[in-house]
């Protein structure tokens with residue numbers, strides 16, 4: 001599962017002003033399915049192994065939330081829907097179909113909408129994948145992570161490379177023409193050659209999109225305990241990690257995949273519209289336990305406890321409700337926009353905030369250009385290759 005997803009018991013009962021940071025007039029919908037067959041050893045996402053009956057209760061609670069949500073009026077246009085997790089493909093096609101039906105009743109899911117579902121290869125056979133298609137899913141995002149079984153075992157993944165390929169082929173046979181593959185580099189003990197081989201095989205499958213993230217050892221995970229106890233093979237050093245990153249960009253470019261975000265690569269026109277929305281400030285409504293939202297300039301999250309969420313009779317408890325200040329919106333515009341290869345646009349900044357980029361960030365931008373971290377584009381500025389290597393440092397400078 002990629003890092004982009006959704007990582008006060010107050011109800012924001014206002015009309016969805018569907019013109020937000022992005023300046024567009026529709027919303028993105030994120031649906032969180034917090035179940036997995038088994039927890040991977042590196043994972044800190046909100047997910048757990050739960051029996052089928054509990055999954056069904058959760059689906060009913062999710063449908064209740066969709067029907068009773070008050071943030072957006074009925075008929076709000078939705079241009080992307082993303083089932084993330086967890087493992088959404090653990091649900092049956094019929095359950096995904098019911099959730100889609102509830103969404104269609106409440107929102108105007110636009111005819112060209114991108115409707116993605118994250119899939120663990122072990123959880124969906126050809127029949128189920130076909131049911132997902134019939135339910136309206138038109139993009140699959142497969143957690144493959146590695147093309148080496150021993151690396152998959154180390155990560156605690158429940159599938160083999162062969163099973164991943166079978167699921168990929170079944171998706172193609174079902175008619176899916178928009179598939180992402182998640183890969184993970186910088187694994188304990190991983191050599192550069194092993195990563196290069198994973199990339200080579202992934203490109204042979206010819207997915208439309210590849211997400212390539214470096215492993216992060218998150219606190220509280222089994223990997224973290226092993227790491228701290230010195231029981232994990234050494235992680236690739238900084239130099240190897242950077243070599244892997246640069247090779248990924250160069251290798252995938254040779255195979256037709258352009259990098260459009262720090263860790264995301266796509267064939268022309270196959271960039272993930274849902275995730276691009278997060279990076280460009282498009283409003284999104286998160287439904288399900290722990291799902292985060294950004295609507296009308298306000299951020300909030302649903303209660304992250306699966307049982308409490310399932311037992312809610314209508315709207316779930318909301319936490320972390322916060323209306324962003326103008327300064328925070330500008331900060332987000334910069335540090336999310338700079339993640340994108342296209343960078344940030346000076347004209348869009350002025351249109352949204354009524355102030356020029358020069359006025360707010362002029363001296364910082366000049367310093368970053370002098371340091372070789374930023375470069376000018378026709379529309380504004382983007383990270384250079386050097387800036388991308390230290391992107392966290394560069395982006396943190398834009399906090400006002």
Ligand code: SF4
Pocket residue numbers: 001035036038039040043044045047085086087120143
């Ligand atoms: S399948 Fe994804 S969400 Fe589930 S435990 Fe593994 S990494 Fe986490």
